[in-house]
Amino acid sequence: MxxxxxxxxxxxxxxxxxxxxxxxxxxxxxxxxxxxxxxxxxxxxxxxxxxxxxxxxxxxxxxxxxxxxxxxxxxxxxxxxxxxxxxxxxxxxxxxxxxxxxxxxxxxxxxxxxxxxxxxxxxxxxxxxxxxVPDQVSADPAGARRGATQLVCLATGRRAGAAVTSFLREHGDPAQQVTVLQTAAEPPPDGVVALDVSGISAPVELLTAGPLVISQWLDERAQARALDLLVVAHLPAALLLASRSAAPCLVLPPVPPLERPLVERSLDGPDLVDLGSPLHARFEYATSIGIGRRTVIPDQTLAFVAGGRVLAELGSRAGDVSWAYDGDAHACGVFRTEGRGTAQPLAAIELQLAILRPGPTPVLLFDAELSDEEMDALHQATLHLVPQRRPTWLAVRLRPVRSCRLIRSRLQAAGLPARVIDASVVLDEGDALDVPELADPVRLARVAGRLRAAAFPIVAIVHRAELAPSTIGFVALRADEIDAQRLAALPPVPVPAPPATLAERLDHMTGAPLIAGNRIEVELDNALARRWLLAAIEASVERIHFQTYMAADDDIGRLVEAALVRAAARGVTVRLLVDSLHGLHGSLGASNPLLERLGAVPGIELRVGQPINGVPSLEALKQRDHRKLVIVDNRVALLGGRNLAHEYYTGFDEVALGRRSMWHEVPWLDAGARVEGPAVTAIEQGFLVAWQATGGQGWPVAACAVSGHTNARVVTHQGLRDAHTLDAYLALIDEARSHLHVVNGFPLILEIQHALLRALQRGVRVSVLTGNLMPRHGEQPFSGPWSCVRAAATEFVHSRVDALVAAGAQARQFTMAPQAGWAAGLGPVHSHVHAKLMCADGRVCALGSANMDITGGYWESELLLVIEDGAMATAVEARIEALMAGSTPMDRNDTQWRQLAERRAWMRYWPGVLSL
CATH class of the missing domain: 3.40.50.20 (Rossmann fold)
Structure with a gap:
């Protein structure tokens, strides 16, 4: 001492x-x-x-x-x-x-x-x-020379635990062996023995048991003379224990009682993860019942303790705290400062959290909602491994229906480490109200991917789904597949180096390789896209592969129909793949006249994806194939967001709009790309997989020759199996250093919204071009079916942009100036933005079928082309800026915008689970 x-x-x-x-x-x-x-x-x-x-x-x-x-x-x-x-x-x-x-x-x-x-x-x-010093303490000088090496501390209750912890921090020595005794009736022991929280240097062992067991243990230690000092915080305990042993007893100074409300709900939260950025914490009230959504704490100041002192006092917002901590502690204590002050931090600690950092030990993540039997199986499988091969188990809370306190109790009961992290914190999803439960295995894999990108040696995840999610660099297992033999067979994973560049992050998170030697053109012009499409079909010699989400029997549909029929008559093999539900063909009794005619043409093979018969499930309705592409002769590919319909392939100057026009007569803003070169091979391979999934026969896909100098990645996303296109968008945002351009007309998934907010905080200039699902001229909407629904959906889309506007983003609603063929006095038209386009720093751009909403992120299968070419990205940004220059600003200083934003603020709680 x-x-x-x-x-x-x-x-x-x-x-x-x-x-x-x-x-x-x-x-x-x-x-x-x-x-x-x-x-x-x-x-x-x-x-x-x-x-x-x-x-x-x-x-x-x-x-x-x-x-x-x-x-x-x-x-x-x-x-x-x-x-x-x-x-x-x-x-x-x-x-x-x-x-x-x-x-x-x-x-x-x-x-x-x-x-x-x-x-x-x-x-x-x-x-x-x-x-x-009781009378029976030995005067043996040998003991004095040895010093006090065996310390036993009794800690019962929060104040006693704080007193013991303070003593060990100030007087402990690494050469000592310290045992802390705690009764089984006390809360979980981490608050007493967390060395990083208290700053204790001595090794500490915890014994949690009933009073009788503790008494017997003390008697045995006293008889064996394995007790040099008793440390207690209460005088009655000193009198009782010292009288039974031959050891001195240190009675610690009393810790003054803290002022606490008479009724106060317990603080709870997941452990923290060091992802190489500020630590993100989430706090809620603990629940003692088995289920129920979490209740966030009110906004307030929280103190963070490590090394026995307060390191930071930070304000929470909706329960979330960002802590710019660059220390090396592996745990921290947290307490609410209101009415307490910070003079007694160790006594004030209400919650102890681990700070999880990368290390050499392999890590296995598992769904925190595994059953008790499944958790026990994980523990038993680990026990049969030699210590050097034992991994670290880490629970992931995917749904906030069970408190972290209860999860930790279940983990302790199963013999697993009482460590739990929250997926929504790691992924920065907010409350993730619109993220479907069916996507939880994918989210678990994404959490593992994030940790792996931060140098955690993730070897496997344990999920609860029938189908395993896609993984990159680790394996996915079900609980019933876990045993010691399977764990021992897992290949050793070298500690990964965190991705240092955008290219490395795209490699890491999407699995899509960088493909060199392409010639790529990008357009935001409906008429040009139509000319590309018809020219490619007319130039076809061997085969046409055509995939679409929707196909309308309108002017555009019939124009393309005629071109395909002519190609088939020339002997070209035409394979046409359409989503059955949204193509209105083969599901729920629907029949599409356009597709009926095409399917009857010799040389044209029509297949529909995932037809629905009977009462549909939510999964059947939502897990669709949203890709839109055309591949001709394995030579040229067209891809983007366009369905086969009038509004996608008609220019604004090609229609005669008037006040009585229907909304579906109004062209939409969309984007597409024309690709030649080796990337076409990757696009065709994706079509082949989709075609064979519907029962179609395969064909050999030959490698395409080099056609240019542009590098690109073909990122494919399989619904409810991965989130590759979402992760690609996030990579562009997180790696941006100068500016971002986002063109999107659907409600931003909160992950992307939050990533854009982080970019704004870094000083990145963010520009957003959005639209109106319910097109309007001036302030008047065009008429047509589902007008009210589309108007409400437009408000929802704008509500997800409002937070960006308030944070300083430049946002505009796409506006087209009056054209020559429009009725006089119609005024500018505010149309829908159907393009899915993102550019970063004038060096990379991404476009395709993947909307930046929850449906595109998780539910539907998508295709995204990521072009890593500075000249092309700069040209696309210039085109976006020209469109924004003529569009209507969403100005945070504008009174009207503030009123609208306030009116639709409630929509942040509205799950965006419907296809729009």
């Missing part, structure tokens, strides 16, 4: 050998010792000028022996004689000498009660630690 100034109160009639041995063994740093030697006979006064001279003569053998022994240890010894002193005088002496430890005993038989009385009374007056 590191106490420096001692006050020893002893009885000259008693043998002080035990006390001296205890002082030598326990207090090697003490340099001052005041001794109050109590005389057995009654004196006339204490430090009185009229006191008997005999009281000031240290001539007795006992006194000389005491002085000699203490002088050998301490540089300064001050011995005073007194009859049994009063408490006031003892308190005054402690104050005058500035001591930090009171040593009591031993006493002769008749004075023991007086010693106890001194200890009790003085603790009430002065917050001193008291070392009580």
């Amino acid at each position: 590191k106490y420096r100034r001692l006050l020893l109160v002893t009885d000259l009639a008693a043998d002080a050998g035990g006390a001296l041995a205890a002082i030598r063994a326990l207090l090697p740093f003490a340099d001052y010792c005041a001794v109050l030697a109590c005389l057995p006979e009654r004196g006339l006064g204490w430090f009185d000028d009229e006191a008997s001279p005999e009281l000031e003569q240290p001539g007795s053998a006992a006194l000389e022996q005491l002085r000699t022994a203490l002088s050998a240890v301490h540089t300064e010894v001050d011995i005073r004689l007194a009859p049994a002193p009063g408490v006031e005088a003892l308190d005054q002496l402690a104050q005058d000498t500035g001591v930090d430890l009171l040593v009591i005993g031993p006493f002769s038989f008749g004075s023991t009660l007086a010693g106890i009385t001194h200890m009790v009374a003085l603790r009430k007056r002065r917050p001193l630690a008291v070392l009580w």
Whole structure:
């Protein structure tokens, strides 16, 4: 112990050998010792000028022996004689000498009660630690030379735990072996023994048991002489335990009670993960029932403790806190500061959280909602492995229906580490109200991917789905596939290096390789897209592969129909793949006349994807194939967001719009790409997989020759199996350093919205071009079916942009100026934006079929072309900026916008689960 100034109160009639041995063994740093030697006979006064001279003569053998022994240890010894002193005088002496430890005993038989009385009374007056040395403490000098190595601390209750923790932090030594005793009725033990939270350097072992077991354990240690010091926070415990052992007992200073509300809900939250950025914490109220959505704490100030001190006081917002912590602690304590202050941080800690960091031990993530039996199976499988091969298990809460406290209790009961992280925190999804439960296995894999990108050696995930999610760099297993043999067979995973560039992150998160040697053109022009499409069909020689989500029997549909029929008549093989539900053909009794005619043409093979018969499930309705592409002769590919219908392939200057026009007559803004070169091979391979999934026969896909100098990635996303296109968008946003351009007309998934907000905080200039699902001229909507639904959907889309506008993004609603063929006085038209386009820093752009909403992110299969070409990205950005220049601003300083944003603010709680 590191106490420096001692006050020893002893009885000259008693043998002080035990006390001296205890002082030598326990207090090697003490340099001052005041001794109050109590005389057995009654004196006339204490430090009185009229006191008997005999009281000031240290001539007795006992006194000389005491002085000699203490002088050998301490540089300064001050011995005073007194009859049994009063408490006031003892308190005054402690104050005058500035001591930090009171040593009591031993006493002769008749004075023991007086010693106890001194200890009790003085603790009430002065917050001193008291070392009580019972009579039976050995005076063996060998023990003094060995020092105090075996410490036992009793911590019952929060205040006692805080006192013990403070003592170990200030006086502990790495050479000591410390055991902390805690009754089984106490809360989980991490708050007492978390070394990083308290700053304890000594190794600590926790024993949690009932009082009888603890008592028996103490007796065994005492008999084996494996106990050098008892440390307690309560005086009654000191009297009880010290009387049963032959060891000194240190009674810690009392910790003043904290002011707390009479009724206060417990703080709860997941553990923190170091992903190489500010730590993100989420706090909620703990629940004692099995299920129920989490309740976030009110906005307030929270203190974070590590190393025994407050490192930060941060405000929470909707329960979330971002902590820019660059230390190396592996745990932290948290408490609410209101009404408490920060003077006693260890006593105030309400919640202890691990700070999980990368390390060499393999990590296996598992769904925190595995059954008790499945969790036990994980533990049992680990026990059969040699220690060097044992992985670290880490629970992931995918749904906030069970509190982290309850999850930790279940983990402890199963013998697994009581560590749980929250998927929505790692992925920054917010409440993720619109993320379907069916996507949870994919989310689990994405959490693993994020950790792996931060250098965590993830080897596997354990999920609950029938079909395993796609993984990159680790495997996906079900709980019933876990046993020791399977775990032992997992290949060792080298500690991955965090992706340092956008290219590395795209490699890491999408699995799509960079393909060189392409010639690529990008357009945001419906008429040009139509010319590309018809020219490619007319130039076809061998085969046409055509995939679409919707096909309308309108002017555009019939125009393309005629071109395909002519190609088939020339002997070209035409394979036409259409989503059955949204193509209105083969599902729920629907039949599409256009597709009926095409399917009957010799040389044209029509297949529909995932037809629905009977009562549909949500999964059947939502898990569709949303890709739109055309591949001709394995030579040229067209891809983008366009379905086969009028509004996608008709220019704004090609229609005669009037006030009575229907909304579906209004062209939409869309984007597409024309690709030649090796990337076409990857696009065709994706079509082949989709074609064969519907029962179609395969064909050999030949490698395409180099056609240019543009590098690109073909990112494919399979609905409810991965989220590759979503992760590609996020990679572009997170790696942007200068500016971002986003063209999107669907409600942003919160992950993308939050990533854009982070970009704004980094100083990135963010530009967003959105539209109106319910097109309008001036302030008047065009008429047509589902007008009210589309108007509400437009509000929802804009509500997801409002947060960006408020944070400083430049956002505009796509507006087309009046054209020559429009009715006079119609005014500008605010149309729908169907393009899915993102550009970053003038060096990369991405476009395809993947909307930036929940449906595109998880439900539907998608295709995204990521073009890594600075000249092309710069040209596309220039085209976007030209469109934005003529569009209507969403200005945070505009009163009308503020009123609209306030009106639709509630929509942030509206799950965007419907296809729009």
